Amino acid sequence: MTQPLHFHPSEGFAARARAATADPALRKGFRGAMDFLQTKRQAQFTDAAELSDLRDLGAAIRRYSLSRLPELLQQLETNLVANGIHVHWAENADEANAIVIDIARRREAKLVIKGKSMVSEEVALNHALEGAGIEALESDMGEYIVQLAGEGPSHIIMPAIHKTKQQIAELFAAKVPGVTYTENVDELILIGRNVLRQKFAEADIGLSGVNFAVAETGTLCLLENEGNGRMCTTVPKVHIAITGIEKVVEKLEHVPPLFSLLTRSATGQAVTTYLNLISSPRKPGERDGPEEVHLILLDNGRTQAYNDEQLRATLQCIRCGACMNHCPVYARIGGHAYGTTYPGPIGAIVSPHLLGIGATHALATASTLCGACAEVCPVRIPIPELLIRLRNEAQSAADSGSELRGAGESRSVLVSMIFRAWALMYTHPMLYRIATWFMSRGRALTPTAQGAWTGIRTPLVPAPKRLRDLLAERNSRHE
Amino acid sequence: MDSPIQAVRRYPSKPADVYLFATCLVDQFAPDAGLDAVRLLEREGIRVHFPQAQTCCGQPAYTSGYPDEARAVAVAQMKLFPEPWPVIVPSGSCGAMMRHHYPKLFADDPAHLPVAEELAERVFELTEFLVHVVNFQRADRGDPYTVALHTSCHARREMNAHLTGHALLAGLDQVTVVRQVREEECCGFGGTFSLKHPSISEAMVTEKVESLRATGAERVLSADCGCLFNILGRAEYLDKVAACSKPSLPGEHIASFLWRRTGGGEQ
Numbered sequence: 059m060t061q062p063l064h065f066h067p068s069e070g071f072a073a074r075a076r077a078a079t080a081d082p083a084l085r086k087g088f089r090g091a092m093d094f095l096q097t098k099r100q101a102q103f104t105d106a107a108e109l110s111d112l113r114d115l116g117a118a119i120r121r122y123s124l125s126r127l128p129e130l131l132q133q134l135e136t137n138l139v140a141n142g143i144h145v146h147w148a149e150n151a152d153e154a155n156a157i158v159i160d161i162a163r164r165r166e167a168k169l170v171i172k173g174k175s176m177v178s179e180e181v182a183l184n185h186a187l188e189g190a191g192i193e194a195l196e197s198d199m200g201e202y203i204v205q206l207a208g209e210g211p212s213h214i215i216m217p218a219i220h221k222t223k224q225q226i227a228e229l230f231a232a233k234v235p236g237v238t239y240t241e242n243v244d245e246l247i248l249i250g251r252n253v254l255r256q257k258f259a260e261a262d263i264g265l266s267g268v269n270f271a272v273a274e275t276g277t278l279c280l281l282e283n284e285g286n287g288r289m290c291t292t293v294p295k296v297h298i299a300i301t302g303i304e305k306v307v308e309k310l311e312h313v314p315p316l317f318s319l320l321t322r323s324a325t326g327q328a329v330t331t332y333l334n335l336i337s338s339p340r341k342p343g344e345r346d347g348p349e350e351v352h353l354i355l356l357d358n359g360r361t362q363a364y365n366d367e368q369l370r371a372t373l374q375c376i377r378c379g380a381c382m383n384h385c386p387v388y389a390r391i392g393g394h395a396y397g398t399t400y401p402g403p404i405g406a407i408v409s410p411h412l413l414g415i416g417a418t419h420a421l422a423t424a425s426t427l428c429g430a431c432a433e434v435c436p437v438r439i440p441i442p443e444l445l446i447r448l449r450n451e452a453q454s455a456a457d458s459g460s461e462l463r464g465a466g467e468s469r470s471v472l473v474s475m476i477f478r479a480w481a482l483m484y485t486h487p488m489l490y491r492i493a494t495w496f497m498s499r500g501r502a503l504t505p506t507a508q509g510a511w512t513g514i515r516t517p518l519v520p521a522p523k524r525l526r527d528l529l530a531e532r533n534s535r536h537e
Numbered sequence: 538m539d540s541p542i543q544a545v546r547r548y549p550s551k552p553a554d555v556y557l558f559a560t561c562l563v564d565q566f567a568p569d570a571g572l573d574a575v576r577l578l579e580r581e582g583i584r585v586h587f588p589q590a591q592t593c594c595g596q597p598a599y600t601s602g603y604p605d606e607a608r609a610v611a612v613a614q615m616k617l618f619p620e621p622w623p624v625i626v627p628s629g630s631c632g633a634m635m636r637h638h639y640p641k642l643f644a645d646d647p648a649h650l651p652v653a654e655e656l657a658e659r660v661f662e663l664t665e666f667l668v669h670v671v672n673f674q675r676a677d678r679g680d681p682y683t684v685a686l687h688t689s690c691h692a693r694r695e696m697n698a699h700l701t702g703h704a705l706l707a708g709l710d711q712v713t714v715v716r717q718v719r720e721e722e723c724c725g726f727g728g729t730f731s732l733k734h735p736s737i738s739e740a741m742v743t744e745k746v747e748s749l750r751a752t753g754a755e756r757v758l759s760a761d762c763g764c765l766f767n768i769l770g771r772a773e774y775l776d777k778v779a780a781c782s783k784p785s786l787p788g789e790h791i792a793s794f795l796w797r798r799t800g801g802g803e804q
C-alpha cells in the first residue's frame with residue numbers, strides 16, 4: 059500500500075526515528091549506500107571552481123525560470139498543445155488522480171505501466187488507480203521492488219535503497235510466480251525484466267514523470283538509466299506524464315547544465331543512460347510512439363512556496379537527492395522514518411507546502427543545521443535557512459499574520475514561555491550574572507539528570523568560576 | 538573549497554585592541570578556554586576587552602523558531618562593542634551567528650540593520666583571527682603528541698575555520714594531527730536538536746566518538762564548546778558504562794592546547 063493521503067508525518071516521527079536508529083541492518087545499509095554515493099559524486103566534481111560556476115549557473119537558471127513561472131507555464135501549454143500534447147492542470151492530488159482515471163476509463167484501460175515518478179507517489183496514484191479497479195505496475199527496478207514489498211520509496215532516486223540483496227531475493231521468491239530463491243543480482247534483475255517486458259506489451263497506458271519541461275519548444279525531458287522510461291513513453295498507446303508546476307524552464311539550452319548537475323549530483327554519473335525528449339505523440343507515418351500524450355501539471359501546495367519570496371527557493375529543486383545522500387540525519391534514520399513522499403532535507407522543506415506546517419513541523423527540527431545539504435545542493439537552495447524559517451512559522455503566534463497553511467498550529471505554550479524567560483535572562487546582564495553566579499557557586503547541586511542530554515551523556519556541570527570572574531580577578535591583580 | 542565565505546579577511550595590521558565575545562558556554566562551562574584565548578591574544582601584544590554585560594549570541598532562540606527572542610538578545614550584545622575593534626569569538630558557531638545571521642535577523646529592521654552589518658564585518662572566529670590577522674607563529678615547546686581535530690559544522694561551512702584550525706596545528710612541530718574518517722560530518726549536537734531528537738543525536742555522536750577514538754589520538758580538540766561537550770560527554774558516558782577508569786577520549790578547546798604547547802604558563 060502506498061501511504062494514504064492527508065498523512066501526518068510529525069505524529070510518530072520520534073518513534074520511527076528511534077526504531078530506525080536502533081536497527082543495525084538499516085543503519086549499516088544506509089551508511090554504506092550514502093558513503094558510496096558521496097564518493098561517486100565527489101569523483102564527478104574534482105574541479106571545485108568548475109563545480110562552483112556550474113552551480114551558480116544552475117541556480118540562476120532555476121531562479122530565472124521561477125521568476126517567470128506563470129508566463130512560462132502558459133507558453134509551455136501553448137507549445138505542447140501545438141505539438142499535439144494534451145495539457146491538464148491539477149490543483150491537488152485528488153484532481154491529478156481523477157484526470158488519470160478519466161483518461162484510463164475513456165481508453166478502457168486495465169493496466170497502467172509506470173516509469174519512475176515521485177509526483178505520482180506524492181498524489182498516491184497507485185492507490186487511487188487500485189480504487190478505480192485499474193492495475194498500476196511500477197517498471198523502474200527499485201520501484202518494482204518496493205511495490206512488490208507493499209512499501210513506498212525510501213529515497214527519491216533509489217527507491218529500494220533500504221533493501222538488502224537477501225531481502226530482495228526473498229521477496230522475489232515469495233511474490234513472483236515461478237521464481238526460485240537466488241541472490242545473484244544479475245539473475246534477480248533478469249527476473250524483474252522478464253515480468254516487465256511482458257507487461258509493457260500488455261499495458262494500455264504508460265505513465266512517467268518529467269525532469270524538465272521546456273516552454274519554448276513544448277518538450278518534456280525525462281532522464282533514466284534502465285530504458286523502462288523509454289518503454290513506458292513509447293510502447294503503450296497512451297502516455298501520461300505527470301509533474302509539478304515548478305519543473306518548467308524557458309529554453310532547450312537551459313537543460314544541459316541542469317542535466318549535468320542532476321546526474322553528477324545524484325548518482326555520480328556523467329550522463330544517464332537515457333535522455334528522452336518527448337515533443338509529440340506519434341505522427342502519421344511514424345513507426346512507434348503513443349497515439350495520445352498527456353501532461354498533468356500539479357500544484358498541490360507549490361503555489362504557496364512560489365508566493366513567498368524566501369520559500370520560493372524550495373521550487374528550484376531538481377530532485378537529485380544529493381541533500382539526502384549527504385545528510386547525517388537521513389543516513390541514520392533512512393527515508394521511511396520521515397513519513398513523507400520526499401524524505402531528507404528536501405522533504406523537510408517541501409512537505410510543509412504539500413501537507414501543511416502543522417503536520418510536518420517535526421521534520422524541520424530534525425536537522426542540526428549542519429549545512430551539508432546546502433553545501434552540495436546543485437542549485438544552491440539555502441536549505442538550513444529555509445528550515446529556520448519553517449521553524450519560525452511552526453512556532454509563530456496566532457497574531458503573526460502568517461499566510462502559510464498550518465503555521466503556528468504546533469506552537470508549544472511551554473516552549474514559548476521557556477524562550478521568553480530565556481530572553482529575559484539573556485537581555486538583562488544583571489539577571490544573567492546572578493543566575494549564573496548561583497549556578498557556578500552551587501555547582502555541587504547541579505542536577506545529574508538533565509533530560510535527554512544525560513540519557514546518553516554525562517551531565518554538564520558549570521565551572522567553579524565563570525570566565526567573567528576569572529577575568530575580573532586577573533584585572534584586579536594587574537591594577 | 539565551496540563555502541559561503543571565500544574571501545579571507547585580513548586586517549590592515551595587527552590591531553592593538555580587540556573585544557572578546559566569550560559565548561555563554563565558555564563563560565559558564567569552559568572558562569579556561571576563554572582565559573587561554575585571552576592569553577594567546579595578549580601574548581601577541583593585543584589588549585583584550587571583555588564587556589562584562591555580554592551574555593549569549595542568541596542562537597538557541599534563532600534556531601528554535603523564536604526570532605523575536607533571538608533579536609532581543611542580539612540587540613543586547615550589539616551595544617557592547619562600540620569601538621571599531623575586531624570582536625573575537627572562541628566558537629565557530631556563535632561567530633557565524635554574529636557574522637552571518639545577525640544581518641539576516643535584522644533584515645527588516647532598519648534601526649538595527651546597520652549596527653548588525655557593521656558588527657558582522659569585524660567578527661572573527663578565534664583560529665581565523667590567529668591565522669589571518671595575527672599571523673600566529675609561536676614555536677611548539679612540547680613533546681611529541683597526537684591529536685584529532687573536530688571541525689564543527691558552522692565553523693567549517695560558514696567560517697572556513699577547519700582550515701585555520703588545521704593550519705594552527707600544522708604549525709606545531711611535535712604535534713601530529715590524525716585525521717578521522719568523515720571529519721566533515723556533524724557530531725549530532727545542533728543545540729536544541731540534541732534534546733528534541735535524542736535518538737538521532739545519539740546515533741550521530743556515538744559514531745563521531747567511535748571515529749575519533751579510532752584515530753588513536755591522545756586528545757580531541759575543537760574550537761566549539763557545544764560540539765566538544767557533546768562528544769566528550771558521550772565518550773565519558775560510554776567509559777562509565779564500560780567501567781573504564783581512564784578516559785578513552787580526553788579533549789579540550791583548541792585555545793587551551795595551543796596556549797600550553799607554545800609555552801603558555803612557563804613564564
Ligand code: SF4
Nearest residue numbers: 375376378379381435
Ligand atoms: S534540494 Fe538540492 S540537493 Fe536536494 S534534491 Fe533538490 S536539488 Fe538536489
